[in-house]
Amino acid sequence: MVVKVNTAGILGIEGRHVICECDVSPGLSRFDVVGLPDTSVKEAQERVRAAMKNSGFDFPFRRVTVNLAPADMKKAGPVYDLAILVGVMACTGQIDTPDDDCCFIGELSLTGEIRQVSGVLPMALALAERGFKKIFLPMGNAEEAAFASNVDIFPVKDVSQLVAHLRREEAIKPIPHRQFVPSRGNYPDxxxxxxxxxxxxxxxxxxxxxxxxxxxxxxxxxxxxxxxxxxxxxxxxxxxxxxxxxxxxxxxxxxxxxxxxxxxxxxxxxxxxxxxxxxxxxxxxxxxxxxxxxxxxxxxxxxxxxxxxxxxxxxxxxxxxxxxxxxxxxxxxxxxxxxxxxxxxxxxxxxxxxxxxxxxxxxxxxxxxxxxxxxxxxxxxxxxxxxxxxxxxxxxxxxxxxxxxxxxxxxxxxxxxxxxxxxxxxxLGIHCNGQLPPSLMADFCTPTAEASKLLQAAFDRMGLTARSYDKLLRIARTIADLDGAKQIDTKHIAEAVQLRALDRANYFSA
Ligand SMILES: Nc1ncnc2c1ncn2[C@@H]1O[C@H](COP(=O)(O)OP(=O)(O)OP(=O)(O)O)[C@@H](O)[C@H]1O
Ligand SMILES: [Mg+2]
Ligand SMILES: [Zn+2]
CATH class of the missing domain: 3.40.50.300 (P-loop containing nucleotide triphosphate hydrolases)
Known part of the structure; x- marks a missing residue:
């Protein structure tokens, strides 16, 4: 029998849904993980075997094959341990196959504890977006995962607790959702x-x-x-x-x-x-x-x-x-x-x-x-x-x-x-003057006639290049914005010139 268990991995900073397929067949006792796993994923077999045994369950003396799909995505880290364990336990009839809307994320210790992993927030967000309703994950990651909406987050301490929940003996409570509330932070003044x-x-x-x-x-x-x-x-x-x-x-x-x-x-x-x-x-x-x-x-x-x-x-x-x-x-x-x-x-x-x-x-x-x-x-x-x-x-x-x-x-x-x-x-897809590309400078950074004259004088005197010219105008635009002025005026240019210390030709003989 093949059991499919939902889990997730990380690509860059985005989470990706991963399916962990488990098959237990008669044959010599062996354990294979396929689907582009790195060594830490391959080592999952040792952790799964020990975690099951030390939690009081039987690891099958048969041929166990685990396929992590999609096969084109590289799988790294111990994050798939828990899904593999759930798959093996379901294949061997020690638990029922989990519902389709459940996902499992986490690393196992040899004693069966479920350890914190990295990247859980993006994984939870991606799984929630795909419509999954329940995610079982390590306690240490529960608070960050709680920011994902429309999905219940179940913090799990160890294998025994998870199995008791899946066997409907003792339910794990999902933790309350959280909202992102920006804060001021404690910075020097x-x-x-x-x-x-x-x-x-x-x-x-x-x-x-x-x-x-x-x-x-x-x-x-x-x-x-x-x-x-x-x-x-x-x-x-x-x-x-x-x-x-x-x-x-x-x-x-x-x-x-x-x-x-x-x-x-x-x-x-x-x-x-x-x-x-x-x-x-x-x-x-x-x-x-x-x-x-x-x-x-x-x-x-x-x-x-x-x-x-x-x-x-x-x-x-x-x-x-x-x-x-x-x-x-x-x-x-x-x-x-x-x-x-x-x-x-x-x-x-x-x-x-x-x-x-x-x-x-x-x-x-x-x-x-x-x-x-x-x-x-x-x-x-x-x-x-x-x-x-x-x-x-x-x-x-x-x-x-x-x-x-x-x-x-x-x-x-x-x-x-x-x-x-x-x-x-x-x-325009930008927010600030500092991001203003040269192509838009003419639209937003036109100085008054008077200011233009000063700018030209500064340009000649300081030997500015086209690049520093744009920067000067950009800074002047910000100074004018701080001033609440629509157009860039003389005083804005004059102050901007002060903020180009290295352009001043006399810098090295100051
Ligand atoms: N303007 C200031 N007002 C109050 N305290 C100051 C001021 N400037 C320097 N200090 C004091 O001097 C200490 C050293 O300053 P800081 O480390 O910022 O200097 P720095 O310019 O970074 O020097 P360095 O070039 O050696 O890195 C500060 O921790 C602060 O206590
Ligand atoms: Mg310093
Ligand atoms: Zn010196």
Whole structure:
């Protein structure tokens, strides 16, 4: 007799319905798993055998064949253990064949406990969409799965409990459904950053227009501190964004029963020793990397010249497309990776180039070489570069007495500017000025006649390229939106020029 049991696997960050077909026939005792399984799936036989035996059931001394369909999808990980066990038990008449609307997901321990697996949220969503009504899965995954609607989630502790339920001896209760409720998150507040007017304003503009930003300054000037404050001035995630980001964390195996959801914008700050795979994602059973874990949030690269070139190169596609495609023999996976990029660096190897007091000990050449490490494709995707000078004594000394503007106040302005952009770009599939392609610049970024003149002067004086010209206009558009202005005016251009520190021809002789 062949028994079919429903289960699911993961492709990229999407769940896929998988059918586990089990056949037990007379013959020599053996156990085969087919259907493109990797080694961890093949090892399921040992876990299933031991889990059954140690839960007090009989494993058949016959020929057991398990086929995981569709056969063209690579099956990885221990997630199919539970479905295989249910199939074998039904084939041998120890339980009835489960109803067609039931699915089983989970890894087995040798003692019969059901262990947490990764990727359960996307699997539950996919199964619910296909009309399945009941999913039996590990307790540790139940909370994340509860976000899937129109399906009952049954958390299962061990094999004995599941069998008791399937034999109608003792029912397992499904857990209550949950809704995605975005939350504010607990991020450091800009009110603790003293002084640094210009850098803070640059962060506000970056947040308002979804522009990538580079902070350049000497050690201890507060670059890292400000980067960490950025999520506090970004609008809340929508329920849809929270769901998308949570799916990525689910596949990466980073959710837990106590934290089953990513409801506030992620802030990822990988160390500069991170590998290309760690950054971009990959591996033989592809997992999302830092750029995807930062999806809908902030990716902060501190000390950016210290990163390996290939690691930075890996950012090119995601910065263009908002996703990363990973090609493998078994197929191509794509992980979403739309994030705000914040980079920080010193202006030179010693860190003090251009600072008053002549502390810098680097040669002109060394400074140039250092700066050139960040040139190229990545710089092309960074709209704003701003100098962050050492904090002056007066600002620091005023800590505790002077009041700096709080993140909540800045967020109000950012949200208003985002609102304007959402309305303007509604039908275009983009949301923010930072995503505005050159083809649409003429439609939305026309400066007044007066502003055009200033722009031309800046262009001539700074020796701008066409690319930086577009960036300048994009930033000016955001500044005008923060100002509630329909058209880009002189003051908007003037401020935008300040946010292109590296375009200024005199940067290296400042
Ligand atoms: N503007 C500021 N207001 C209040 N505290 C500040 C300010 N700037 C720096 N600090 C203090 O100095 C510490 C160091 O700042 P931070 O680590 O952000 O500097 P950095 O610019 O990242 O330096 P590095 O180049 O060495 O990484 C902070 O933890 C903070 O306590
Ligand atoms: Mg730092
Ligand atoms: Zn130096």
């Amino acid at each position: 800009f009110k603790h950053v003293m002084g640094q007017r210009m850098a803070k304003r640059a962060m506000e503009i970056a947040a308002a227009g979804f522009h990538n930003i580079l902070l350049i300054g000497p050690p201890g000037s507060g670059k890292s501190m400000m980067a960490k404050c950025l999520p506090s001035i970004l609008p809340d995630m929508t329920a849809e964004e929270a769901m998308e980001t949570t799916k990525i964390y689910s596949v990466a195996g980073l959710l837990s029963g106590s934290e089953p959801v990513v409801s506030s914008r992620p802030f990822r700050s990988p160390h500069h020793t991170v590998s290309s795979v760690g950054m971009a994602g990959g591996g033989s059973n592809p997992k999302p990397g830092e750029i995807s874990l930062a999806h809908n949030g902030v990716l902060f690269l501190d000390e950016v010249p210290e990163f390996d070139k290939p690691t930075l190169e890996a950012l090119r596609q995601p910065l263009e497309d908002g996703k990363i495609t990973i090609a493998r023999v078994a197929g191509t996976h794509s992980f979403p990776s739309r994030f705000m990029l914040v980079c920080a660096m010193n202006p030179c190897p010693c860190g003090y180039y251009g600072q008053p007091g002549g502390r810098c000990t680097c040669t002109e050449n060394a400074v140039r070489r250092y700066m050139s490490k960040i040139s190229g494709p990545m710089m092309d995707r960074i709209d704003i570069h701003v100098n962050v000078p050492a904090v002056d004594y007066k600002s620091l000394a005023s800590r505790g007495t002077a009041s700096e503007e709080s993140s909540a106040d800045i967020l109000n302005r950012v949200s208003a500017a985002r609102e304007i952009q959402n309305r303007r770009y509604k039908s």
